[in-house]
């Protein structure tokens with residue numbers, strides 16, 4: 540007789556079960572999986588000598604706009620900081636993701652991306668900077684889940700309110716600070732800025748501001 544193992548404790552619930560939702564939008568099991576992918580990307584950035592930020596862009600496919608099970612979403616882009624390697628200060632994790640979606644849409648023959656951008660949830664380990672927040676808003680991305688605040692450059696309220704400033708005519712972004720593990724995101728930044736990485740700049744200013 541074949542014994543069937545018990546379900547894994549982290550197995551995601553079926554769609555017909557009553558889900559526990561993060562930010563009223565995403566099943567908690569799926570959320571943890573997406574968070575983990577984002578943090579893995581941030582770790583990869585750290586190992587490569589980049590500021591450790593990872594980003595995953597998730598397309599919501601369900602008519603209810605809720606992510607309750609696997610068929611409700613699709614990861615269409617993943618990225619992490621590549622500023623140092625590319626010698627290009629705009630190569631933030633979010634920008635890398637945006638570029639990948641543009642390439643992906645070309646391959647798919649999709650010319651009107653409006654529906655794609657508006658159906659995304661952005662998972663990013665650190666609050667988007669002013670530049671990225673403006674880009675995300677300009678594209679019509681409406682939901683950003685992030686971990687820790689970006690005290691120096693944050694565009695979702697830490698420095699500027701790019702996400703909801705009403706002088707900008709694009710649709711506002713709902714930012715969800717702390718939706719990803721804040722302390723995990725801060726720990727990664729600390730590792731980078733406090734000298735565990737040889738490519739890190741001098742920590743004298745950043746140390747004060749980034750460490751809580």
Ligand SMILES: [Zn+2]
Nearest residue numbers: 631667668671
């Ligand atoms: Zn940025």
